[in-house]
Amino acid sequence: MHQSIGIESMKFFQDSQQNNFFDNHEIKNAYDVVIIGGGVHGLSLAHYLAKLGITDVLVLDQGYIGGGASARTTAILRANYYTPEAIPFFRESLKLYETLSSELELNLLFNQIGRLDIGHSESAIYGLQTRADFNRLLNVESYMVGPNEISELVPAMDLRENKLYPVMAALYHPTAGVIRHDAVVWGYARSAKRMGVHIVPFTKVIDLIVCRNRVSGIKTINKEVSAKIVVNATAGWASTIANMANIKLPITTHPLQVAVTEPLKPFLDTTVSSANFHVYAYQTDRGEVVIGGGVDAYPSYSMRSSLSSIHHLVSNTLKMFPMLRDVRLLRQWSGLCDMTPDYAPIIGRVNGIDGFLLTCGWGSWGFKAAPMAGKSVAELIFTGKTPELIKPFRLSRFSTGKILNERASAPAAAVH
Numbered sequence: 001m002h003q004s005i006g007i008e009s010m011k012f013f014q015d016s017q018q019n020n021f022f023d024n025h026e027i028k029n030a031y032d033v034v035i036i037g038g039g040v041h042g043l044s045l046a047h048y049l050a051k052l053g054i055t056d057v058l059v060l061d062q063g064y065i066g067g068g069a070s071a072r073t074t075a076i077l078r079a080n081y082y083t084p085e086a087i088p089f090f091r092e093s094l095k096l097y098e099t100l101s102s103e104l105e106l107n108l109l110f111n112q113i114g115r116l117d118i119g120h121s122e123s124a125i126y127g128l129q130t131r132a133d134f135n136r137l138l139n140v141e142s143y144m145v146g147p148n149e150i151s152e153l154v155p156a157m158d159l160r161e162n163k164l165y166p167v168m169a170a171l172y173h174p175t176a177g178v179i180r181h182d183a184v185v186w187g188y189a190r191s192a193k194r195m196g197v198h199i200v201p202f203t204k205v206i207d208l209i210v211c212r213n214r215v216s217g218i219k220t221i222n223k224e225v226s227a228k229i230v231v232n233a234t235a236g237w238a239s240t241i242a243n244m245a246n247i248k249l250p251i252t253t254h255p256l257q258v259a260v261t262e263p264l265k266p267f268l269d270t271t272v273s274s275a276n277f278h279v280y281a282y283q284t285d286r287g288e289v290v291i292g293g294g295v296d297a298y299p300s301y302s303m304r305s306s307l308s309s310i311h312h313l314v315s316n317t318l319k320m321f322p323m324l325r326d327v328r329l330l331r332q333w334s335g336l337c338d339m340t341p342d343y344a345p346i347i348g349r350v351n352g353i354d355g356f357l358l359t360c361g362w363g364s365w366g367f368k369a370a371p372m373a374g375k376s377v378a379e380l381i382f383t384g385k386t387p388e389l390i391k392p393f394r395l396s397r398f399s400t401g402k403i404l405n406e407r408a409s410a411p412a413a414a415v416h
Ligand SMILES: Cc1cc2nc3c(=O)[nH]c(=O)nc-3n(C[C@H](O)[C@H](O)[C@H](O)COP(=O)(O)OP(=O)(O)OC[C@H]3O[C@@H](n4cnc5c(N)ncnc54)[C@H](O)[C@@H]3O)c2cc1C
Pocket: 036, 037, 038, 039, 040, 041, 042, 060, 061, 062, 063, 064, 065, 066, 067, 068, 069, 070, 071, 072, 073, 074, 075, 076, 077, 203, 204, 205, 206, 233, 234, 235, 236, 237, 241, 256, 257, 258, 292, 333, 334, 335, 336, 337, 359, 360, 362, 363, 364, 365, 366, 367, 368, 369, 411
């Protein structure tokens, strides 16, 4: 198994070098579609556009390809959301991930190890039970389990009953998992490139070309490029691009900090999240324990790590796994998250502005969404019609009052 993965990866790197998809193309003066942002969302969109025959596409990134939040993600994939709008969308995205390795001809190491959302209070259990009910109605496998089943799934968890915040029950979602995030990004990039898309790193968009109520192209430091459609897929930077067309997005950018421990013998083979403690953890194939939580409280574009964050992550993880107390942390890092007030993304057209599409507001939960978002936005560009699945996520919901309150979005999903 490992040998075949090794050979496949070697072939992939040889192929990447021959295809040079990380090198600069000569940027043309005009494209059908320009995608700003070469993260998982921009590249997924490029792939699905090319599959529909739209290959006159340019993807630009100010840094290296996949170097934004897509490089910093913990890449947990799941579909057990809360609202009737988000559950079907994420359900379909998870299905696409299940066949993505064969679609991209690259082993993405998608490991469906499941997910336990632990509740430590009556109100948390009520929220998790509500999610279980909504998930069942919308065909997502996710159900409540008690301490006995939790102990079978995670023998290492501290299940003592007399402690503060005991483990009362959990929402279990067996089809959730973890994927190799860089492979997803490279796989989409290679596929799009093979079908004719131009992917250009280290090229910053410094302005949009706006004429009356239409975005008709982009400007880089040394070139103007016209486009029939410009897509803003810049996540943490989405509001800065929108500002160039005088659009104010209801997005604030917050850092999200995560960490990994030194490698340990395997003891945890599912992903675990605590609704009350706002932490989540899983063990990688290398044995490291990845620990994450909620975004920093204050908006910032800083990607520095902080002591207060690591204190929060570590102290709350130890409440579930006290046996980790002597384990050393290896690394801590952070990435930018484009947070919306209702924890749901913003996808589609902007009323009153032609030629400009958004796929942003992906916050701390957007990696799992990339296949379905890319496919849906590609369909919108191809047909001119917004697919049903993404209609609830349009920007205009903030002016019509139809906001979503998707409180199961956060990595340490809490509904209570
Ligand atoms: C620490 C962390 C953990 C996470 N964990 C999870 C998880 O477990 N599961 C999950 O589903 N999601 C998770 N997320 C969220 C997820 O990673 C993101 O929502 C997703 O990667 C966003 O992808 P993107 O392509 O929209 O943005 P990005 O990957 O950020 O790509 C946007 C790109 O736009 C480029 N750009 C910006 N401005 C310009 C410009 N002016 N010109 C040209 N290019 C520009 C940037 O360089 C960047 O590469 C996590 C995020 C972080 C930070």
